[in-house]
Amino acid sequence: MKKIIVLLMLFSTNIFSSQIFDIENILERSSFKVNPHHEIILGEFTGVGIEVEKIEVFVTEQEAILKKDIDKINFNGEFTGASLVSEIDSLIIDGEVILAEEIAALVVK
Numbered sequence: 278m279k280k281i282i283v284l285l286m287l288f289s290t291n292i293f294s295s296q297i298f299d300i301e302n303i304l305e306r307s308s309f310k311v312n313p314h315h316e317i318i319l320g321e322f323t324g325v326g327i328e329v330e331k332i333e334v335f336v337t338e339q340e341a342i343l344k345k346d347i348d349k350i351n352f353n354g355e356f357t358g359a360s361l362v363s364e365i366d367s368l369i370i371d372g373e374v375i376l377a378e379e380i381a382a383l384v385v386k
Contacts, residue, residue, distance in 0.1 A: 300317065300319070303336055303341050304334070306340075309343065316384070317382060319382045320381070328360055329350065329361065330360060332384070333386055335375075335383060337379045341384075349368070350365060351367045353365075
């Protein structure tokens with residue numbers, strides 16, 4: 278129940294924010310269904326200590342990228358082996374490079 282309340286608060290905050298970012302629509306277009314076991318994390322993620330293995334979807338302002346569809350995750354030069362989100366430099370999908378700064382939200386399990 279707590280997660281549902283947090284999700285509702287995040288969605289309502291997002292709706293009234295000045296950013297033009299519609300995460301609900303982006304996830305819907307990707308056919309990814311958010312369920313009560315998921316958590317959506319919005320905003321700057323580079324300092325987040327979340328393990329990469331817990332991520333299901335990386336969301337930019339234009340698209341949702343399922344982790345299983347990513348060809349390669351590039352980590353910063355000083356990769357500690359912990360596989361934390363904060364150590365991601367970029368994602369490679371179908372030859373396209375998506376920089377860590379382009380990630381606007383995460384869906385984690």
